[in-house]
Amino acid sequence: MAEDLKIVTGSKEEQYHSLLPQISALLEGEHDKIANMANVCAALKGQFNFFWVGFYMVKDDELVLGPFQGPVACTRIKKGKGVCGASWAQEQTLIIPDVEVFPGHIACSAASKSEIVIPIIRNEKVIGVLDVDSAELNSFDETDAAYLAQIMGLIEFNS
Ligand code: SME
Numbered sequence: 001m002a003e004d005l006k007i008v009t010g011s012k013e014e015q016y017h018s019l020l021p022q023i024s025a026l027l028e029g030e031h032d033k034i035a036n037m038a039n040v041c042a043a044l045k046g047q048f049n050f051f052w053v054g055f056y057m058v059k060d061d062e063l064v065l066g067p068f069q070g071p072v073a074c075t076r077i078k079k080g081k082g083v084c085g086a087s088w089a090q091e092q093t094l095i096i097p098d099v100e101v102f103p104g105h106i107a108c109s110a111a112s113k114s115e116i117v118i119p120i121i122r123n124e125k126v127i128g129v130l131d132v133d134s135a136e137l138n139s140f141d142e143t144d145a146a147y148l149a150q151i152m153g154l155i156e157f158n159s
Pocket of ligand 1: 073079085107108
């Protein structure tokens with residue numbers, strides 16, 4: 001496994017295209033989910049310099065903060081609350097171009113301007129979410145949604 005990330009410039013598509021096989025190689029042969037979640041956060045932050053990227057995992061009917069990269073964040077989110085809790089409740093990816101107009105958005109940092117949350121679904125249940133925040137408005141679209149979902153598919157969460 002190569003421990004350094006090759007950072008590329010170019011379109012969002014080109015960046016994900018370069019990143020995807022590198023993440024796949026990073027995870028290969030490693031079954032520990034915390035280790036893999038941590039490296040996925042670092043790889044996404046390294047390539048895209050997102051403001052915040054991290055996991056919240058369902059525990060005792062709440063989302064609890066998991067591995068992340070970025071500033072400190074709120075540790076627990078209830079179902080239906082904020083963008084993360086809404087993504088969990090709706091079992092859908094949510095793309096929020098401007099967090100200030102999302103009712104109930106949980107502002108862990110005032111610097112976060114737009115956000116995407118991908119639910120992680122295993123055996124038809126949401127077991128957690130990937131949350132990515134940007135310091136700019138309108139950062140996320142269907143390209144992010146598709147690639148981030150693909151990246152979530154690479155992580156074994158039952159280990
Ligand atoms: N903004 C999220 C909370 C998590 S932080 O952004 C890291 C939300 O509304 O669910």
